[in-house]
Amino acid sequence: MPIRKESATDFARLLEASRSAAALSGAGCSTNAGLADFRGAKGLYNSGKYDPQKLFDIDEFLKEPGYFYDFARDFTQQFKKIKPTFTHHFFSALEKTGKLKGIITQNIDALHQKAGSVNVVELHGSFWTSRCMSCAREYSYSEMEPKILSAEVPRCGCGVVIKPDIVFYGEGVKRLGESVKLACESDLFIIIGSSLEVYPAAAIPDSAYGKIVLVNKGPVNIKAERLSLNISDDLDDFFMAVADELQLSV
Numbered sequence: 001m002p003i004r005k006e007s008a009t010d011f012a013r014l015l016e017a018s019r020s021a022a023a024l025s026g027a028g029c030s031t032n033a034g035l036a037d038f039r040g041a042k043g044l045y046n047s048g049k050y051d052p053q054k055l056f057d058i059d060e061f062l063k064e065p066g067y068f069y070d071f072a073r074d075f076t077q078q079f080k081k082i083k084p085t086f087t088h089h090f091f092s093a094l095e096k097t098g099k100l101k102g103i104i105t106q107n108i109d110a111l112h113q114k115a116g117s118v119n120v121v122e123l124h125g126s127f128w129t130s131r132c133m134s135c136a137r138e139y140s141y142s143e144m145e146p147k148i149l150s151a152e153v154p155r156c157g158c159g160v161v162i163k164p165d166i167v168f169y170g171e172g173v174k175r176l177g178e179s180v181k182l183a184c185e186s187d188l189f190i191i192i193g194s195s196l197e198v199y200p201a202a203a204i205p206d207s208a209y210g211k212i213v214l215v216n217k218g219p220v221n222i223k224a225e226r227l228s229l230n231i232s233d234d235l236d237d238f239f240m241a242v243a244d245e246l247q248l249s250v
Contacts, residue, residue: 007231008241014188014211014228015099015246022186023091023103024179024204028193028216030107032236033082049074058168065153065161072127072148072164079127080145084115086250087192090239092116093250101186104179106194106201108166110141121182123173123201125166132156133163173200183207193235196221215239 015021050071054060061068084092092115094100102119103112110128112120130139135158139147144162147154154162167173179201183189189208192215196202202221205212211228214220215238224230231238243250 004233004238004241007229007233008238008245010229011213011215011231011242012245014213015094015242018099018188018210020186020210021094021100021188021190022182022208023100023190023192024183024194024201025091025103025105025107025112025192026194026196026201026216027107028235029085029087029105030082030109030111031193032085032087032234033109033111035078035082035109053169056166056168058170061163061168065163069148069151069153075127076145076148079109082109082111084111086236087239088112088115088117089250090243090248091192093243093248095119097248102182104182104201104204106198121175121179123167123175123179125164125174127164127166130154130162130164132158132160134158134160176200179204180207184209186210188213191216191220191222195219 055068055071088111091100091103091112095117102121103117104121104123105112106123108124108126110126113128128141130144131137135156137156139162144154147162156162183204184207186208187210189205189210189212191205191212194216195218196205205222205226212226213229214222214227215231215233215235217232217234
């Protein structure tokens with residue numbers, strides 16, 4: 001039996017036995033959609049165009065929001081082009097079966113929601129919504145896109161800067177307690193496309209007392225003995241094979 005089919009069969013059996021699965025997704029899900037990994041070879045952190053420490057620092061944003069919005073215009077151009085991948089749709093379909101109780105994500109692109117997932121816990125927030133830093137008026141992405149593309153610094157009707165609902169350095173991650181609870185209550189915890197290098201997200205699998213499956217290309221910061229399955233494969237190709245095994249309509 002080919003290695004991928006064997007791994008897909010093993011994973012499908014674990015899913016069939018599970019009553020309460022949860023997942024943690026990282027940048028690998030987004031790179032397959034065409035969004036460059038910030039830490040990848042062609043990513044923001046290695047491009048030299050922006051200083052990531054300055055770009056995502058809340059104090060710097062408060063001092064000079066235009067620097068961040070220069071990046072946001074670049075990001076928006078990418079965001080307009082990307083669509084959910086098969087992997088995003090697979091986990092949306094899995095949630096509809098009742099097997100998957102929720103998906104925790106480190107990504108800020110809202111692709112899980114675009115694919116139809118409902119219980120998405122965004123640790124780092126997303127560009128999907130923004131809000132005024134004074135009156136707290138919320139803006140949808142469709143409202144913000146023309147503002148980002150046309151104004152040096154988008155401002156609310158009250159005149160104050162609008163901030164996207166992403167987590168900057170110096171701010172606490174969102175919904176960490178909910179993420180830990182999901183991991184703790186799962187009997188199967190699935191890590192997809194994450195190297196587990198960024199904390200506190202990297203520590204969430206420590207709260208998973210059930211079986212843990214890792215699907216990722218490249219090294220991951222987790223002890224091998226914690227894993228019931230360790231799969232190094234392209235995410236979309238692998239989950240297509242799993243969907244076939246489960247006869248899951250995606």
